[in-house]
């Protein structure tokens with residue numbers, strides 16, 4: 193017998209509750225628990241109630257174990273009185289700087305075939321690469337944050353939240369946060385900021401494209417260094433970034449010459465059609481993808497709420513999991529963020545994409561009944577690709 197959606201949700205919350213009961217209260221702490229505002233949601237709305245506070249981690253754990261919500265969020269801000277309302281009465285004491293990397297904000301071909309609600313291996317890999325890019329190419333070299341100030345959290349679905357909790361960022365206002373996110377996303381930068389067409393050769397009207405050198409600071413050096421690095425990766429890589437086949441081969445074959453030119457600021461060593469357009473695209477690929485929504489809300493908004501690390505994502509049943517810098521490279525959410533265990537669950541599944549969890553493939557399913565491990569059954573159910581059977 194098939195369970196209704198509501199009965200399925202009840203079964204999911206029971207599993208979530210069992211998970212929370214087994215956790216040490218400290219693993220559910222966002223840090224400074226008593227200074228954060230909390231929000232909870234059901235399966236329909238991720239934040240349905242907010243302005244909640246918990247005096248310590250065990251009160252929080254007790255709440256999650258007994259009142260078990262589908263989604264739990266906490267403020268990136270610290271307050272004197274987290275539950276007071278309206279917002280002005282909370283007594284803002286500072287906010288972490290948070291970046292939200294989501295696979296749907298990165299241009300990915302796989303999403304055209306599987307849609308935006310499904311998450312494949314490529315989506316997860318690309319989101320991770322974007323996270324590493326944010327840290328290694330921006331936060332550490334350009335802003336000087338130390339790796340110990342940076343906390344990484346898998347979102348529980350298809351992305352990562354990067355938190356910086358450092359005295360120097362706590363009191364930044366919205367404008368300063370907006371400037372940081374604009375720098376990282378490359379907002380407002382254009383080809384003309386970095387490249388120049390110089391007339392050389394006297395009366396012959398020969399023009400030469402000049403541009404950044406690898407030794408230049410900030411974005412200039414980043415562009416030059418990365419173009420050189422990208423060429424070394426081979427034609428296939430260049431094609432994957434959107435460069436056409438012929439140009440990719442040309443760049444790769446002449447990379448030693450081109451590199452020599454770029455080292456001296458000369459970007460005109462090889463012929464490229466529509467140069468300005470071409471290099472503009474290359475620059476765009478070097479920025480960190482963040483959605484407009486995130487731009488406005490997460491990095492900038494000092495009153496923002498974000499998924500509580502250590503809690504279960506109600507849309508997947510996966511953990512929103514803390515990942516250390518050293519674990520990130522090998523972190524596989526579909527194995528390492530699994531929270532739900534127990535006996536197999538019978539489902540009737542309808543999923544045209546293959547699901548891979550813990551290295552095991554499930555599906556595709558077309559209205560088929562199957563006995564699946566709890567985590568796979570719940571993942572499909574919460575993604576709307578299966579109904580549970582009794």
Ligand SMILES: [Zn+2]
Pocket residue numbers: 300302303306310311312313314315316
């Ligand atoms: Zn994908």
